[in-house]
Amino acid sequence: MSPQPLVIVGAGGFARETVELVHAINAVSPTWDLRGVLDDSPTLEGGTVAGLPVLGPTAAVHDLVDAAVVVCIGNPSNFVARAQVVERLGLAADRWATLVHPSAVIASTATIGPGSVLHALCVTTTDVTIGAHVAVMPSVVLTHDVVVEDFATFGAGVMVAGSTRVRTGAYVGSGVILREGLTVGQWSLVGAGSTVVRDVPPGEVWVGAPARRLRDVERVGDLADRLA
Numbered sequence: 001m002s003p004q005p006l007v008i009v010g011a012g013g014f015a016r017e018t019v020e021l022v023h024a025i026n027a028v029s030p031t032w033d034l035r036g037v038l039d040d041s042p043t044l045e046g047g048t049v050a051g052l053p054v055l056g057p058t059a060a061v062h063d064l065v066d067a068a069v070v071v072c073i074g075n076p077s078n079f080v081a082r083a084q085v086v087e088r089l090g091l092a093a094d095r096w097a098t099l100v101h102p103s104a105v106i107a108s109t110a111t112i113g114p115g116s117v118l119h120a121l122c123v124t125t126t127d128v129t130i131g132a133h134v135a136v137m138p139s140v141v142l143t144h145d146v147v148v149e150d151f152a153t154f155g156a157g158v159m160v161a162g163s164t165r166v167r168t169g170a171y172v173g174s175g176v177i178l179r180e181g182l183t184v185g186q187w188s189l190v191g192a193g194s195t196v197v198r199d200v201p202p203g204e205v206w207v208g209a210p211a212r213r214l215r216d217v218e219r220v221g222d223l224a225d226r227l228a
C-alpha cells in the first residue's frame with residue numbers, strides 16, 4: 001500500500017517532535033506521506049517548519065480532503081488549545097491519524113483513540129484505554145487498567161499507577177507520579193515533578209509531593225461542559 005497523505009496542525013515544539021515521530025515510523029515501514037504543517041500564524045505563511053512546508057492556515061484541512069490530520073498543539077499555559085482547534089475543525093473521526101512511535105511498547109489489550117500521539121519509549125502494560133486527541137510525550141508509563149479520556153496531555157516521564165483515571169483535557173506535567181486508583185479531574189493541571197496521592201478535582205492546578213491545590217485553572221470557559 002502506498003503511504004497515506006498526512007498533515008500536522010501546529011508548528012511548535014509538539015508538532016516538530018511529531019514530525020520526528022513520523023520519520024521514525026516511516027524508517028520502519030513507509031506509512032505516511034507527510035505533506036507539511038498547517039498553522040494560523042501569519043508569520044509562518046510560506047515558510048518551513050522542521051523541513052516541511054507550511055501549507056496554510058488550519059482551515060486548509062478542508063481543502064486537503066485526502067490527507068489524514070493530527071493536531072499537535074498545546075502547552076501548560078494553554079492546554080485547552082488542542083481541544084478548541086479539534087472542535088473548530090469538526091472533521092469526521094476517520095480523518096484523524098493515530099501516531100505511535102515504533103519504540104513504544106503497546107499491549108495488545110490497549111485501545112487508542114483517533115488523533116492521539118504516543119511518543120518514543122511509552123509503555124502501556126495491560127488493559128489501558130486512551131481516548132481521542134491525547135498527547136503522550138516520551139517515556140510515559142501507563143499501567144494496568146488506566147483510563148485516559150479525550151484531550152488529556154502527559155509531559156515526558158509520567159508514571160501512572162493501576163486503575164487511575166485521567167479525565168477529559170487534564171494536563172499531567174513532566175515527571176509526575178500518579179498513585180493507583182486516583183482520578184485527575186477534567187481540565188485540571190498537575191505541575192511538573194508532583195506526586196499525586198489524592199483525587200484532583202476538576203479545573204484545579206495541583207503541585208508538590210504530596211500534591212496540593214495551588215489555584216484554579218484559567219482559560220477553560222464553557223469548553224469543559226461542551227466536551228465532558
Ligand SMILES: CC(C)(COP(=O)(O)OP(=O)(O)OC[C@H]1O[C@@H](n2cnc3c(N)ncnc32)[C@H](O)[C@@H]1OP(=O)(O)O)[C@@H](O)C(=O)NCCC(=O)NCCS
Pocket residue numbers: 076137155156172173174189190191192193194205206207208209214
Ligand atoms: C504548575 C505550574 C503550571 C504553575 O505555574 P504558575 O501558576 O506560573 O506558578 P508559579 O511558578 O508562579 O509558582 C507558584 C508557586 O507554586 C510553586 N510551584 C510551581 N510549580 C510547581 C511544581 N511543579 N512543583 C512544586 N511547586 C511548584 C512555586 O514554587 C510557587 O511557590 P511559592 O508561592 O511558595 O513560591 C507550572 O509550574 C508547571 O509545573 N507546569 C508544567 C510544566 C511541565 O510539565 N511542562 C511539560 C512541557 S511538555
